[in-house]
Amino acid sequence: MSPTDASALLTVRGLQKSFGDNSVLASIDVTLGAGNVLALIGPSGSGKTTLLRCLNGLELADGGTIDVAGERRLDFGSPVGKKDLLALRDQSAMVFQHYNLFPHKTVLENVIEGPVVVQKRPRAEAAADALALLERVGLTEKKNDYPFELSGGQQQRVGIVRALALKPRLLLFDEPTSALDPELVGDVLGLIKELAGEGWSMVIATHELEFAREVANEVAFVDGGVIVERGDPEQMLRHPREERTRQFLHRLLFPF
Amino acid sequence: MNPTGWDLFLSSLWPIIGGAIAGTIPLAVVSFVIGLAIAVVIALMRLSKVRAVSAVAGVYISIVRGTPLLVQLFVIFYGLPSIGVVIPPWPSAVVAFSINVGGYAAEVIRAAILSVPKGQWEAAYMIGMSHGRALTRIILPQAARVSVPPLSNTFISLVKDTSLASLILVTDLFRQAQKVAAFSQEFMLLYLEAALVYWVICLVLSSGQGLLEKRLDRYVAH
Numbered sequence: 001m002s003p004t005d006a007s008a009l010l011t012v013r014g015l016q017k018s019f020g021d022n023s024v025l026a027s028i029d030v031t032l033g034a035g036n037v038l039a040l041i042g043p044s045g046s047g048k049t050t051l052l053r054c055l056n057g058l059e060l061a062d063g064g065t066i067d068v069a070g071e072r073r074l075d076f077g078s079p080v081g082k083k084d085l086l087a088l089r090d091q092s093a094m095v096f097q098h099y100n101l102f103p104h105k106t107v108l109e110n111v112i113e114g115p116v117v118v119q120k121r122p123r124a125e126a127a128a129d130a131l132a133l134l135e136r137v138g139l140t141e142k143k144n145d146y147p148f149e150l151s152g153g154q155q156q157r158v159g160i161v162r163a164l165a166l167k168p169r170l171l172l173f174d175e176p177t178s179a180l181d182p183e184l185v186g187d188v189l190g191l192i193k194e195l196a197g198e199g200w201s202m203v204i205a206t207h208e209l210e211f212a213r214e215v216a217n218e219v220a221f222v223d224g225g226v227i228v229e230r231g232d233p234e235q236m237l238r239h240p241r242e243e244r245t246r247q248f249l250h251r252l253l254f255p256f
Numbered sequence: 257m258n259p260t261g262w263d264l265f266l267s268s269l270w271p272i273i274g275g276a277i278a279g280t281i282p283l284a285v286v287s288f289v290i291g292l293a294i295a296v297v298i299a300l301m302r303l304s305k306v307r308a309v310s311a312v313a314g315v316y317i318s319i320v321r322g323t324p325l326l327v328q329l330f331v332i333f334y335g336l337p338s339i340g341v342v343i344p345p346w347p348s349a350v351v352a353f354s355i356n357v358g359g360y361a362a363e364v365i366r367a368a369i370l371s372v373p374k375g376q377w378e379a380a381y382m383i384g385m386s387h388g389r390a391l392t393r394i395i396l397p398q399a400a401r402v403s404v405p406p407l408s409n410t411f412i413s414l415v416k417d418t419s420l421a422s423l424i425l426v427t428d429l430f431r432q433a434q435k436v437a438a439f440s441q442e443f444m445l446l447y448l449e450a451a452l453v454y455w456v457i458c459l460v461l462s463s464g465q466g467l468l469e470k471r472l473d474r475y476v477a478h
Binding site: 056057058082086089090093094096098100101102103104113114117118119162163166 | 373375376378379380381382383384385386389393394397398401
């Protein structure tokens with residue numbers, strides 16, 4: 001692992017985060033090449049979600065550095081200003097486990113809110129882009145519906161479109177299918193796989209091992225706030241080196 | 257009811273309804289609108305991370321809710337002149353009712369803001385919004401919908417409370433009834449008639465509240 005990889009899109013070094021006395025991230029290092037996909041697996045409470053939230057600036061890390069696209073290296077060891085946090089947030093977009101669509105806005109309004117209100121793009125242009133994205137996920141007819149009128153799978157596809165519409169360099173997925181009914185999982189995972197195929201850079205926290213194996217260039221097993229083991233998906237999931245990884249995978253594959 | 261009673265009922269109905277149209281209803285509407293604006297400010301202050309700001313709002317709410325509305329009204333209309341501040345009846349009533357609504361509705365709005373799921377803030381931040389923009393575009397519209405039922409109740413209470421304004425010489429529904437009652441000495445008839453008109457107004461408002469809730473209910477996050 002090189003200290004700063006010039007070709008890397010995302011470089012995280014020694015990232016730390018505690019809530020009170022509870023250390024959630026002990027010291028996390030991540031390097032992600034442009035166009036690559038990193039899958040984070042690990043038990044609930046292991047720190048996957050906190051790591052993603054730190055990357056999007058939703059949580060303020062206590063220490064370590066984050067560098068997206070080599071533009072601005074944020075050092076959390078020293079005080080970080082609001083502007084720096086907003087700049088970090090600009091680089092990435094997040095897809096939430098519970099979708100978090102805006103219930104008082106239509107599907108189209110949900111998608112163009114960021115581009116129009118925050119990025120100040122012309123409304124007509126943002127709407128045209130949004131409609132093209134909605135068409136590719138098969139939701140053109142739902143553009144004027146409210147989120148409560150959609151199924152979970154449809155809501156999550158809107159969540160993904162909302163993230164894409166921000167034109168981020170990096171997509172962050174926080175267990176995007178954990179809240180879905182089993183029969184709706186496939187659609188969403190299929191869409192994410194397509195996006196990976198198109199060269200989007202992603203970090204995905206997931207419990208779907210088969211999906212991780214197919215979509216990711218690298219899988220990292222997170223436990224107790226550290227990356228216990230990382231590597232090629234095939235090797236990691238079939239022949240883990242670490243005992244903790246082996247136990248976790250075994251529990252996922254044979255729950256009872 | 258004897259014929260003269262019925263005649264009196266009918267002939268006094270118009271002055272009483274006139275008092276509602278010229279006094280009670282505009283007084284309630286104007287006070288409610290101003291009171292809501294105060295309430296939003298106080299609610300946001302109450303939620304502020306700056307302790308002093310939150311404390312000021314807390315004291316405001318505590319005083320408003322901990323003192324009788326009639327006393328507040330009298331302080332403003334009969335009390336302030338003794339320190340040189342003379343406010344005519346109508347504006348006095350608007351000031352008192354607005355301050356009062358501000359205190360009660362602030363707690364409603366504060367609770368409504370807190371009831372919006374945390375994920376809504378996070379989604380707003382995620383798309384790049386600042387705190388202020390997230391509040392005005394994402395959180396407050398949802399809080400507004402949650403607030404409709406309790407705020408409707410506040411408004412209906414206010415309509416009835418405006419009868420207190422008759423005590424500071426505002427010509428409202430109740431004061432009109434009082435005038436006719438004093439003249440005719442038919443107290444029972446006139447006060448029951450006033451009660452009936454208040455009741456009809458509140459029935460109309462309640463059914464309006466029901467319709468509004470039905471329409472807004474669908475867009476609340478769950």
